[in-house]
Amino acid sequence: MGTWDIGHFDNDTAADFAGRLDRAAPDERAGLVRAALERANRSSGHLDDDEGAQAVAAAALVAAQCPGGGAVTTAYGPEEPIGPLPVELRPLAVGALDRAMAEESELVALWDEAGAGELWRERIRALREILAPAEPTAAVTPPGV
Template identity: 55%
Template sequence: MGTWDVGPFDNDTAADFCGGLDDAAAEEREGLVRAAFTSVIDTEGYLDACEAEAAVAAAALVAAQCPGGDPAYSAYAPGEPLPDLTGLREPAVRAVDRVVTEPSELLELWEESDAAPWHAVIRGLRSALLSSATG
């Protein structure tokens, strides 16, 4: 696992996902974010870490546009403008919930180390997504 830290953009897959958003035409970016969620939500069996990492990064991009969400400040976050993604809060929450539900490779990998900081990041994302959805 090419993980550097606990942040949503702190792994190779997230950096590649964000680079793909930058490379995509502006009108395709929302669809790519939605696809990252759909891929994870539709997985009934074992969830691959790469899919989960992309979904967490995508959720962080949505949360960054929500009140109370942390800005997507990272050298690996997209540099190109993103459309309004706040309409994707519900699938973002569903995807994050799936990432932390067994069977999930990313969850297993974090549970093998000190998972508390990573879980705190996930709770923060979820909180920002939910508070804006209900507020």
């Protein structure tokens, strides 16, 4: 995988995925995002770097439409609007990110070999937090207060 930075679209596979989204008809784009997420979720055992990179890019697009999500503004991301993505893609995106960070993921091995594994994991965890924010814990009032 040709990679030039740590961003979700900063590799050949994700940039090619963005190009496919741009060439697709507007009503087909959500289906392409869904397919990338489903491929990662369906895989068992080894997840190859291409499937993982596409899943991470697709998850970034889903996260961009969540509360607290930032727009995908990289020059390597889609240039055409994706359109509204169904909310039910959020759990698929979380599952795909979990697969991308699993021990069997080739992306993990490649980022670790490059010496940027922990930074990459931090970015993936941040994306995951946007997609599935932790539930706030209820404040407990001590007795007698």
